[in-house]
Amino acid sequence: MEQDSVRTYRLRGSRITGPQQSALDKYWGLYGMEYSEDPIDIPGLFPAAKNVILEIGFGMGEATALIGRDFPETGFVAVEVHKPGIGKLMARIEELELKNIRIIEGDAHPILKTMIPNKSVDGIHLFFPDPWPKKRHNKRRIVNQEFLKLVHSKIKDGGFIHIATDWVPYAEWIQEVFEASPLFTGGVVERPEWRPVTRFEGQGITKDHQVNDLRYTKI
Numbered sequence: 001m002e003q004d005s006v007r008t009y010r011l012r013g014s015r016i017t018g019p020q021q022s023a024l025d026k027y028w029g030l031y032g033m034e035y036s037e038d039p040i041d042i043p044g045l046f047p048a049a050k051n052v053i054l055e056i057g058f059g060m061g062e063a064t065a066l067i068g069r070d071f072p073e074t075g076f077v078a079v080e081v082h083k084p085g086i087g088k089l090m091a092r093i094e095e096l097e098l099k100n101i102r103i104i105e106g107d108a109h110p111i112l113k114t115m116i117p118n119k120s121v122d123g124i125h126l127f128f129p130d131p132w133p134k135k136r137h138n139k140r141r142i143v144n145q146e147f148l149k150l151v152h153s154k155i156k157d158g159g160f161i162h163i164a165t166d167w168v169p170y171a172e173w174i175q176e177v178f179e180a181s182p183l184f185t186g187g188v189v190e191r192p193e194w195r196p197v198t199r200f201e202g203q204g205i206t207k208d209h210q211v212n213d214l215r216y217t218k219i
């Protein structure tokens with residue numbers, strides 16, 4: 001896959017556990033999709049779903065699996081570059097017997113551009129995107145004007161993007177980016193009950209490490 005945008009994820013080793021690899025081997029055909037230049041048929045993936053959410057960067061998929069379990073009538077398209085996390089989420093999907101999650105492996109930028117049709121998702125989940133705290137790395141933050149334009153085109157009218165971050169300077173950055181854009185309206189919201197507590201939640205030990213939820217609606 002060609003990298004025509006700045007890389008927003010950290011490069012990691014390909015260390016994968018036995019159970020993660022075996023979940024990939026067993027369940028890829030059921031739940032996995034590789035990057036392709038063809039748009040996917042989202043209603044075809046989830047014929048009975050009342051709405052569809054796209055999650056960007058699910059990590060190990062802890063929140064994805066629990067939200068999938070709690071909202072069986074919603075279809076989830078979950079995107080991640082990190083193979084061990086994909087294996088882990090496939091194992092969780094099997095364990096919880098979930099029917100409403102599909103995984104795309106790869107960088108969300110080309111995936112959004114080509115695989116996700118315009119106005120095809122009701123909302124986007126972006127939980128704890130890599131904060132890139134060093135100034136010289138700020139350009140790697142996934143939330144920027146180009147990203148807003150891209151996700152705006154993929155969300156149905158009246159749809160939303162929900163972001164959580166545990167890095168206060170990133171929460172401020174996100175607010176600035178959205179406030180400078182005519183495409184969305186919204187801001188900081190209370191932590192919603194439906195978003196499961198993940199390991200990021202317990203870290204509110206310093207001034208800069210407080211969790212903020214931000215929710216923006218497409219204009």
Ligand SMILES: C[S@@+](CC[C@H](N)C(=O)[O-])C[C@H]1O[C@@H](n2cnc3c(N)ncnc32)[C@H](O)[C@@H]1O
Nearest residue numbers: 008009057058059080081082107108127128130
């Ligand atoms: C800090 S982790 C958070 C993971 C998860 N959302 C959670 O709350 O535990 C950020 C994740 O986003 C993924 N990521 C970053 N940029 C991405 C991109 N452009 N496309 C797909 N995944 C991306 C990274 O690989 C990483 O797993």
